[in-house]
Amino acid sequence: MDTIIDAFFNIDIMRQATPLLLKGAWVTLQLCAVVILLGLFGGLGLALLASSGSAALRLPAFVFIDIFRAIPPLILLILIYAGLPFVGVRVPPFVAVCIAFLLNNSAYFAEIFRSGIKAIPKGQMEAARATGLSPAQAQTWVILPQAIRNVLPDLLSNVVEIVKLTSIASVVSLSELLYSANMARAVTYNSSPLVMAAGLYLLLLWPLVRVISRFQRGLSISH
Amino acid sequence: MDFFNAFLNPEIIARYLPALIRAVWVTLWISVLVVISGLALGALLAGLRAYQKRWLSWPIVLFADLMRALPPLVLMLVLFFGLPSVGIILADWFVLYLILTLVLAAFVEEIFWATMTSLPRGQWEAGAATGLSFLQVLLHVIFPQSLRMNIPPLVNRSLTISKMTAYGSVIGVKEIVSVAGSAQAFSGSATPLTMAALAYLIIFYPAMLLSRYIENRFHYEH
Amino acid sequence: MTAAQPLPTLEITALEKRFGETQVLRSIDLNVRNGELVFVIGPSGSGKSTMLRCCNRLEEPTSGAIHVSGKPMLGIPRKELDRMRLQVGMVFQGFFLYPHLTALKNVTLAQRKALKRPRAEAEARALEMLDKVGLKHKADAMPSELSGGQQQRVAIARALALDPKVMLFDEPTSALDPELVGSVLKVMRDLREGGMTMIVVSHEMQFAREAADRVVFMDGGVIVEEGPPEEIFGNPKSDRLKAFLSRVSGEAA
Numbered sequence: 001m002d003t004i005i006d007a008f009f010n011i012d013i014m015r016q017a018t019p020l021l022l023k024g025a026w027v028t029l030q031l032c033a034v035v036i037l038l039g040l041f042g043g044l045g046l047a048l049l050a051s052s053g054s055a056a057l058r059l060p061a062f063v064f065i066d067i068f069r070a071i072p073p074l075i076l077l078i079l080i081y082a083g084l085p086f087v088g089v090r091v092p093p094f095v096a097v098c099i100a101f102l103l104n105n106s107a108y109f110a111e112i113f114r115s116g117i118k119a120i121p122k123g124q125m126e127a128a129r130a131t132g133l134s135p136a137q138a139q140t141w142v143i144l145p146q147a148i149r150n151v152l153p154d155l156l157s158n159v160v161e162i163v164k165l166t167s168i169a170s171v172v173s174l175s176e177l178l179y180s181a182n183m184a185r186a187v188t189y190n191s192s193p194l195v196m197a198a199g200l201y202l203l204l205l206w207p208l209v210r211v212i213s214r215f216q217r218g219l220s221i222s223h
Numbered sequence: 224m225d226f227f228n229a230f231l232n233p234e235i236i237a238r239y240l241p242a243l244i245r246a247v248w249v250t251l252w253i254s255v256l257v258v259i260s261g262l263a264l265g266a267l268l269a270g271l272r273a274y275q276k277r278w279l280s281w282p283i284v285l286f287a288d289l290m291r292a293l294p295p296l297v298l299m300l301v302l303f304f305g306l307p308s309v310g311i312i313l314a315d316w317f318v319l320y321l322i323l324t325l326v327l328a329a330f331v332e333e334i335f336w337a338t339m340t341s342l343p344r345g346q347w348e349a350g351a352a353t354g355l356s357f358l359q360v361l362l363h364v365i366f367p368q369s370l371r372m373n374i375p376p377l378v379n380r381s382l383t384i385s386k387m388t389a390y391g392s393v394i395g396v397k398e399i400v401s402v403a404g405s406a407q408a409f410s411g412s413a414t415p416l417t418m419a420a421l422a423y424l425i426i427f428y429p430a431m432l433l434s435r436y437i438e439n440r441f442h443y444e445h
Numbered sequence: 446m447t448a449a450q451p452l453p454t455l456e457i458t459a460l461e462k463r464f465g466e467t468q469v470l471r472s473i474d475l476n477v478r479n480g481e482l483v484f485v486i487g488p489s490g491s492g493k494s495t496m497l498r499c500c501n502r503l504e505e506p507t508s509g510a511i512h513v514s515g516k517p518m519l520g521i522p523r524k525e526l527d528r529m530r531l532q533v534g535m536v537f538q539g540f541f542l543y544p545h546l547t548a549l550k551n552v553t554l555a556q557r558k559a560l561k562r563p564r565a566e567a568e569a570r571a572l573e574m575l576d577k578v579g580l581k582h583k584a585d586a587m588p589s590e591l592s593g594g595q596q597q598r599v600a601i602a603r604a605l606a607l608d609p610k611v612m613l614f615d616e617p618t619s620a621l622d623p624e625l626v627g628s629v630l631k632v633m634r635d636l637r638e639g640g641m642t643m644i645v646v647s648h649e650m651q652f653a654r655e656a657a658d659r660v661v662f663m664d665g666g667v668i669v670e671e672g673p674p675e676e677i678f679g680n681p682k683s684d685r686l687k688a689f690l691s692r693v694s695g696e697a698a
Contacts, residue, residue: 007308008301066435070427072389075400075419083413086229161383164294171393178297191305198297205292213288216337345541348503349600353555353607354531356524363554367545 010192017184017193024180025200031094031166031176035101036159042102043109048139050110051117061110068107074168076100081172093174097166105162112154116147153215160208164201177201228412235414239406243415246402247422253316253398254385257323261384262377264324265331266366272336273361283332290329296390298322303394319391319398327384334376338369375438382430386423399423452515454479454642455500455533455611460509462495462666469495470666473509477611477644482637484657484674485646488689492666493646497613500644501533502526514610531559534604538616540596542588548575548599549584552606560607567606574602578632594625598632605636612636614645650693654678662686 049061068076081096091099120143128138148155170179181197272283290298299322306313313321342365350360370377392401403419453476462470470492477483485493498504500511502518511518513532521529542551552571556562562570575581578598588596597617604612614633618626630652637643637656647653653660653674660677662670664685670677681687 003309008305066428066431067424070386070431071420071423072386072400074389074392075403075416075423078400078404079413079416079420082407083230083416086413087226160292164292167294167296168390170296178294178300181297182300185300185304191301191308194297194301194304198293198301201294201297202289202292206288209288209292212291213333216333216341343539343541345537345539346543349535349537349541349543349603350555351527352501352503352530352533352535352537353603354527354559355555356527356559359558363558364543368543371545 006190008191008195010190013184013188013190013192014196016188017181017196020180020184021177021193021196021200024175024177024197027175027180028163028166028177031097031169031174032163034098035105035166036162038098038102039105039109039158039162040155042106043111044113046106046110047113047117050114051139053135065107065110065114068103069111071104073100073104073165074171076104077168077172093169093172096172097169097174101162101165104165105158108158108161109155112151112158113147115154116151117143119150120146153212156208156215157212160205160212163205167201230413230417232412232414235406235410235412236418239403239410239415239418242402242406243399243418243422246397246399247426249316249396250388250398251426253320253323253388253391253396256320257327257384257388258381261324261327262331262381264328266335268328268332269335269339269369270361270366272332273339273365274357286325287329287332290326291333295322295326295387296393298326299390299394315394315396316391318394319388319396323384323387326387327381330380330384331377334373334380335366335369338372339365342368371441374441375434378434378437382427382434386427389423451479453477453512454481454514455644456510456512456515457496457500458510458512460496460499460511461507462492462499462504463507468666470499470506473666473668475661475668477642479642480640481658482643482645482656484653484660485644485663486648486650486653486660486677486689487663487669488692491663493663494615496663497535497615497644497646500611500613501530501535503535527559531555531607532610534607534609534612536597536601536604536612536614536617538619540588540593540600540620542591542596542599542603544588547585547587548580548591551588551599552603555603556606570606571602574606575599577605577635578602579628592625593621594628597621597629601629601632601636611642611644614643614647616646616648618647618649648693650678662689664689 046061046065049057050065052058077096077100080100081091081093084091084096124142124146125138128142129135133141166176167178169176170182173179177197177200181193184193185191268283268287272280299318302313302322303315303318346364346368347360350364351357355363388396388398389400391398392404395401399419399422403415406415407413455475455477457473457475460470460473461468473496475483475496485496487493495504499506500518506519509519513529516529518526518529542548543554546554549568549571552574553564553567556567556570557564572581572584575584578601580595580598580602583591583595583599588599591599601617617633618629621629626649630649633643633645633652634656645657657674659671660674661668662677662683662685670681670683670686677686678690681690
């Protein structure tokens with residue numbers, strides 16, 4: 001028991017690591033803010049293309065979405081960070097993460113928005129057009145607001161996934177939460193900083209995970 | 224030409240192709256194992272939770288919450304670096320397999336649980352009224368309906384988690400990213416990384432199309 | 446009770462049901478003889494459905510006793526309850542066929558899993574029952590391909606196939622379009638002629654007049670009045686029953 005506490009829940013080591021981890025958590029938060037916004041806007045744009053009436057717009061959007069859902073974000077990130085210098089483009093880790101996340105998150109967000117748009121009955125578009133709105137206006141003011149409200153739980157799930165995903169930025173030495181914790185682990189030869197990082201992720205994400213579960217709750221089981 | 228030399232150099236492709244193909248196999252079989260055991264464990268947990276015994280539900284909910292809220296990479300590092308100091312040494316691939324299985328199981332449990340609780344109460348009652356035991360209602364009435372309603376999210380979640388086998392590179396599992404990474408370092412070329420991305424495309428692009436097909440096909444009406 | 450009288454098929458004694466603060470059933474006594482059709486009427490919220498659901502313990506009674514052919518339904522182990530439920534067939538307002546199984550499989554499932562009948566026997570029995578409700582030709586149809594009336598008849602076949610001692614009908618026609626009600630009532634009438642013991646909670650007063658042996662009027666969680674249909678409908682005694690009947694006939698007119 002003592003060895004477990006010493007290996008995973010060592011208070012002294014956690015205390016030492018606190019400043020570093022808090023700094024890392026702050027970077028993680030900033031990173032999340034940027035990549036979530038990028039992903040939302042990218043996804044919305046892609047979804048509109050993928051829902052358009054013209055196949056010339058729809059097809060490339062679908063191909064983009066499927067490609068970037070097929071490639072793991074980790075390899076995408078490494079390819080951008082370690083690959084681009086070979087053609088003379090050097091990007092700082094933060095920018096590399098942003099590009100990789102933009103490509104990946106846009107695809108995922110687009111899929112969510114698109115399913116929301118698809119679920120809105122055709123009559124809504126026709127009704128909007130009948131009142132003299134242009135297709136773009138109808139899409140913006142009638143279809144999208146309904147679609148977004150319907151897929152809020154999925155959007156929230158995806159936000160949680162993205163926050164967790166930012167931990168891969170540690171692989172390109174961006175000093176976010178996991179990177180900082182892993183540094184502290186390497187220096188102290190003790191895993192407690194990793195456990196502490198897990199605690200910080202929980203602090204941030206557990207409430208969101210609870211909310212997501214609430215969204216899905218029905219109640220019918222009887223004995 | 225510069226671009227092709229850096230990202231798609233034929234000589235380097237030829238040199239590292241065999242190693243990469245071996246890595247693809249590693250990725251594939253770990254993925255398959257994870258999907259099978261994750262689905263089975265998740266379904267089992269949802270079934271146990273249906274008994275609505277507090278001492279049983281509470282740990283299941285806690286488990287599902289933790290596995291959905293914690294980044295898998297963090298969990299892997301905690302296990303991989305932490306366990307040896309308490310005398311437990313697990314193979315790197317096993318750590319990857321174990322964590323991804325637990326994470327998938329957590330999501331699968333939630334997916335099943337959500338539909339099990341949203342099926343009309345009458346489905347449970349009709350089963351009970353015909354003398355089926357609780358377990359029989361669960362197995363023959365509730366579970367098949369949940370499964371059919373949930374094929375799209377189960378497929379999507381399995382694919383997402385399968386791609387996380389890439390995290391194995393961080394703890395040294397000889398899967399695609401890891402092999403491509405060291406090949407890149409040895410060769411001084413980005414080509415192995417491109418090959419890795421292409422390998423994933425070859426594996427998962429058809430899977431994405433398949434999941435689209437399934438989503439349209441299994442639009443299940445109650 | 447004299448020794449010569451046979452045991453009631455269903456015996457409800459001092460049944461009480463409370464949901465939190467609200468008392469839904471108070472001291473219900475009701476015996477149903479073998480082959481009898483008892484019709485239960487009353488305003489909504491009178492507790493008639495709750496009483497029915499207590500009979501196979503889909504609702505857990507707060508106190509009292511229920512016996513089926515002399516055997517207790519309450520205070521028995523879970524396994525025993527599953528077996529006792531086989532003796533009590535139930536038909537729901539909402540049908541509740543299993544949407545993932547064909548009509549035939551709906552009727553064979555409990556036969557095979559709860560009664561452990563071999564497949565061939567279960568299927569033969571299921572076809573026989575489907576024939577009885579006039580749906581043998583729909584054996585391979587999925588529930589979503591059947592009309593409401595057909596679904597309800599399959600649900601009746603599902604219950605009958607288990608050879609229950611008594612059948613409970615919980616507003617079996619309330620969810621049906623008017624033109625489909627007749628087919629379900631016909632099946633129920635056939636059942637009665639075949640000697641099945643039945644309790645029917647329903648608003649089909651005409652059917653009650655024709656087919657019931659006894660009509661029970663419930664209001665506010667108690668049995669207010671009971672008697673043969675001609676008495677209940679032709680010569681109601683309590684004010685509550687009179688008010689209920691005039692309200693119902695007012696709606697019908």
